[in-house]
Amino acid sequence: MGTNTEWQHAEFQRIAAALPGVDADPHGSFGQQDRLDGWSDLDLRLTTDEPIPAVALFGDAPWAYEDVRADTAEVCRTVLTDGRRIDVSITGAGRIQGLSAAPDNDVRFLAAMAAAKLGRGDRLIGGHLTLELLRACLVVAMQLRDRDLGTTVHRTGGARDRYAELVMSLAAVPLTVSPRPNIVERAVEVYATWRTELDPGYVSWWSPLVGLIDRGLDKSSSG
The missing domain is CATH 3.30.460.10 (Beta Polymerase, domain 2)
Structure with missing residues (x-):
């Protein structure tokens, strides 16, 4: 075995x-x-x-x-x-x-699945999932703008538009899990930073994602 x-x-x-x-x-x-x-x-x-x-x-x-x-x-x-x-x-x-979901469960799961697909070289599905992850970052950015301005109605752009540029720059990162940090790890770092700005009580926990990627890249991984 x-x-x-x-x-x-x-x-x-x-x-x-x-x-x-x-x-x-x-x-x-x-x-x-x-x-x-x-x-x-x-x-x-x-x-x-x-x-x-x-x-x-x-x-x-x-x-x-x-x-x-x-x-x-x-x-x-x-x-x-x-x-x-x-x-x-x-x-x-x-x-x-007895299942209990973390507040960011959906983003965690999305990141894990994106990393696993990219790790196996499936750039089509991995890319699709990664774009969903980047979209989650943009959703938080929009929520930050709504909070800043006190409204969900916006006729023009504003200072938070720089966040869109940052996310679009991440979209150009190669769809691979190495070198590190890879596109998924960069995306969740951005998500955590903006989510913490939106909700100071938010606690990010990405070491299991790192463990998943480390395990995938380690051909001798035995658990």
Whole structure:
């Protein structure tokens, strides 16, 4: 077993032990050594009609996640606090309980997915996601302007237009994860700076994103 498979196998065994009444099956690249690399996640398919505690699946609260629910299914894609990723697909009436999203969860998840796609060399999807990340920066810039002027109606530009120029300059950075800081890391730094200006109580936490990228670039990563 290669080093890149070690954390996936360990996490699968932990989750299976924590959920003995749930039918759990790994899929995707699990067990396929030639497909695994530092960007690989753990994909699980669960079948159950019982509630599933989030802590049983993810341990500590995920750093970021996307959770899509329907009547007979749920798909939860997560980024853990050390940058590892676990995706869970549930069939049946069972649903994950106990998830709690950070105020900037959507931006965190977007940044993580952009980095993972760019890390695998998928510049088309990675570029699309990165543009969404840059758009999130511009949204905060617009909110700052609204706050400055006390209105959401603007006939002309103003001092905050320089923020648009900065974001557009980031759009010209290569769609790669190296050299560092890469376009995703630069974008989240800008986002955090402007978000803190808008909300002094905002606390940025990007070390899990750094961990995700470090893990992806480290071919010997074992978790």
